[in-house]
Amino acid sequence: METFASLASVPWFGMPSFVWAGFIGLVLGLLMLDLGVFHGKPHEIGIRESLGMSAFFLSLGLGFSLVVGWLYYGQNPDMILDPHLVAGMGPFDRAWHAGELYLTGYLIEQSLSLDNIFVISLVFNYFAIPRQFQHAVLFWGVLGVIVMRGVMIAAGAALITNVHWILYVFAAFLVVTGVRMLFTHDDGGPDIGSNPLARQLTRSLRVTDDLHGGKFTIKAPLPESGKVVRWVTRLFLCLVTIEVADLVFAVDSVPAIFSITQEPFIVYSSNIFAILGLRSLYFALSAVVHRFHYLKYSLALVLVLIGGKILIEPWLGKLPTEWSLGATIALLAGGVLFSLWQTRREAKTD
Secondary structure, eight states: OHHHHHHHTOEETTEEHHHHHHHHHHHHHHHHHIIIIISSSOOOOOHHHHHHHHHHHHHHHHHHHHHHHHHHHSSOGGGOOOGGGTTTOOHHHHHHHHHHHHHHHHHHHHHHTHHHHHHHHHHHHHTTOOHHHHHHHHHHHHHHHHHHHHHHHHHHHHHHHHOTTHHHHHHHHHHHHHHHHHHOOOOSOOOGGGOHHHHHHHHHSOEESSOGGGOSEEEEEOTTTOOEEEEEEHHHHHHHHHHHHHHHHHHHHHHHHHTTOOOHHHHHHHHHHHHHHHHHHHHHHTTTGGGGTTHHHHHHHHHHHHHHHHHHHHHHOOOOHHHHHHHHHHHHHHHHHHHHHHHHHHHHHO
């Protein structure tokens, strides 16, 4: 019993092991509840159901900022990896600051994931996945994201801890990405049909045209010999393509949050809760995502702001987190409102 207690309290990336285990258990429990209770049978998810799921996950995501504050209120300062959460801070100030960092990361990840919704919609259309089977793909996709983001964040945290100047490389990357987003106009979206991964998967795997009730793989005989072998359905191809798209989007979002805080638990928890919220909102947003066309310019400014903040720190010092959070909210809200106003105006003109 003592051995178990000592292992559970071992620090791992700034938090005791039992905190990480508890968080992963919470997320897996939510996913099991979603799959087993709310979506036990494949069905088409309407806008009302999607909004209800989103409200539930949004409440959890925002409310988790209180849990983050409570954890860092009682956390041993020697275990915290982000120096800005330790220097000159008492327990209450540290808890408040940790909650603000979590909310900033959560908002940025939610916003950056909006483009991901557009790509997911294109992938579903390309593979002709009916709406009643799309939830299963998103569910298993989230499990993949939990693992992939965990690996990327752990690698990023280890890299920053040992090679601190890499943070400035992340910051410069964000500034360049933001500037490119401001001046790049790509209204057509990616062509999934010309994607090398989609073509390679189709050529190298045995693919059956039938979805077989929403299964990812089946066993069926070969037409030539009658030998029973493993086949994949279009649902599996769709899942792999979406996972790769998630990996590509993480290249932007993970450095963005590391530029806000280097505390792995805050980075990971804000990422995961934002992704859970966006995936549940997919079925409502996929139909109207085109209304947020101009939001990408706000996101570009947010990336430039975050990256620039890190780059000027050696000369001006660290800017207050309240400024970052306030500026992020203002830019994103402005982008949403302008997008809705402009697209409505364009629709009237057409």
